[in-house]
Amino acid sequence: xxxxxxxxxxDGAIAVAIQMALSRIIISETGEQQIIYLKxxxxxxxxxIVIGIFEATSIDRRVRGIVPPRPLTHDLLARAxxxxxxEIQDIYINDLxxxxxxxxxxxxxxxxxxxxxxxxxxxxxxxxxxxAPIYVSEEVIEEAGR
Numbered sequence: 715x716x717x718x719x720x721x722x723x724x725d726g727a728i729a730v731a732i733q734m735a736l737s738r739i740i741i742s743e744t745g746e747q748q749i750i751y752l753k754x755x756x757x758x759x760x761x762x763i764v765i766g767i768f769e770a771t772s773i774d775r776r777v778r779g780i781v782p783p784r785p786l787t788h789d790l791l792a793r794a795x796x797x798x799x800x801e802i803q804d805i806y807i808n809d810l811x812x813x814x815x816x817x818x819x820x821x822x823x824x825x826x827x828x829x830x831x832x833x834x835x836x837x838x839x840x841x842x843x844x845x846a847p848i849y850v851s852e853e854v855i856e857e858a859g860r
Contacts, residue, residue, distance in 0.1 A: 731806060732854035734761060736842065739777065741770050750838065752848060754855075761850055761858060763807075763815060765835035773835075777841040788839040795821055803827065805837035807850040810857050 734752035737760065741748050748770035752761040760778040765773075772788055785793060795802055800823035809816040820827060832840075841848050 715721055729731075729808065730758075731849035732757075732852055732855060734848045734850050736777065736838065736848070739770060739774050741767070741774060745836045750835075752838075752850065759855060759859075761807075761855055763834055764837075765838075769833075769835035769839050772839045776839070788836065788843045792825050792840055792844045799823060800828070800843050802840060804847045805832070805841045807834050807837070807848075807854055809851070810854050815854070836857070 732754040735755050736750060737753035738751040739748070740750070746767070747764045748767055750765055750770065750773065751764050752763070753759070754761075772786055775782065782789070792802060800821045803820045803822045805817055805819055806829075807815055807817045815834045817832045817837040818829040819832045819837050819840060820829050822828075838848060840846070
């Protein structure tokens with residue numbers, strides 16, 4: 715796997731990115747909000763994100779190794795990136811504004827890094843699909859913990 719380029723904060727400054735791993739998925743059959751927890755790789759901090767049912771079930775299927783008979787949306791995106799000569803390098807949750815998280819799907823193509831705006835839930839679903847690392851800005855982790 716390639717070494718990640720330095721992620722940037724929304725203001726353009728170089729950010730400290732913490733690698734996280736999916737640690738828990740809570741799917742509520744009766745509620746509208748599902749929660750996934752990311753845990754710091756080599757650390758103790760956790761990071762919860764409220765997501766929708768479709769993204770939660772897509773992530774859960776991947777974690778359980780259930781392969782759908784036809785490609786789902788996250789499979790389609792990953793295959794399109796691959797067919798166009800790119801590689802999903804990682805995802806980066808880089809901002810928290812007005813109680814909304816923002817993420818980037820970071821794609822390596824012809825030696826360049828392309829950053830595509832994404833909802834964190836979709837980015838995580840794609841990362842789980844292609845086994846790409848997940849990073850969260852140190853500032854976002856700290857702000858979420860307040």
